[in-house]
């Protein structure tokens with residue numbers, strides 16, 4: 001299923017040179033996998049690419065070929081007329097890096113978030129894709145380009161992380177067919193899953209212990225959450241990326257529909273992560289709070305005291321859970 005937007009994106013890859021490639025801040029496996037796979041494809045087409053992100057690349061992703069080529073926006077002079085953004089739903093999530101986009105730039109927006117606001121001059125937003133890596137694979141197909149091992153490694157990493165290791169509800173037949181195709185290029189799935197998903201640092205384990213001590217659950221048993229304070233991260237000796245994945249503990253509890261993590265990212269700023277199981281559209285809730293994401297995984301950042309933010313968010317999620325349950329009962 002390659003629609004006109006894939007054609008447009010493939011043309012963009014072929015038509016332009018000296019490209020700035022961007023992804024969302026605090027990049028994850030899909031953001032890095034998709035942009036680095038695209039960088040490989042573009043280099044094969046003879047193009048010059050510049051890779052920029054606001055944040056340092058997490059150590060666990062440094063094995064991805066070309067990951068060492070990322071620069072901070074401050075290290076790059078001038079502005080770019082040709083830009084491609086990957087795995088990013090709105091311009092705000094590009095952070096400071098957006099300052100490198102020239103006023104009149106052609107910007108291709110390649111993404112799969114429902115909350116994508118089509119901020120590009122050209123947009124390939126495929127809501128059926130489980131990962132942006134899936135979209136980049138299909139762009140390569142549209143371009144009739146061979147996928148080499150380096151490109152395949154990047155694509156496999158993002159497909160794997162955005163499907164939670166091929167476990168979430170977005171794990172489709174197409175995802176597994178693409179994954180299988182990438183294995184034929186020489187990808188070693190065990191090595192990648194071990195590096196990216198199984199291995200945790202000691203501070204990360206200490207942080208899990210501390211976070212589990214804060215577990216909360218509402219009266220209905222359908223909402224559960226964890227709280228991570230600055231002090232907990234400091235005491236564990238960890239960093240922000242160690243917090244990733246903690247939200248799955250409350251989410252996975254039997255009977256829970258929505259799992260939430262509340263993390264104090266700096267004094268007075270609370271990063272909220274949402275995960276739902278079957279019915280609640282947490283992407284819509286995150287959007288109401290100024291964030292975004294997918295129906296089953298989303299996030300936002302709120303200003304205020306931890307307890308006040310918790311109260312506000314839990315009230316809103318409680319409402320969503322009740323109305324969805326009522327809706328289900330009506331149907332029966």
Ligand code: 5GP
Nearest residue numbers: 089273274291292293294297298299300301
């Ligand atoms: P996480 O909770 O792991 O940070 O993010 C889950 C999903 O929600 C990801 O797909 C991510 O792109 C999206 N997301 C998380 N935080 C934000 C945010 O502040 N704004 C937007 N637009 N999306 C977010």
Ligand code: MN
Nearest residue numbers: 028030031087
């Ligand atoms: Mn992402």
Ligand code: MN
Nearest residue numbers: 030087132162
């Ligand atoms: Mn993604």
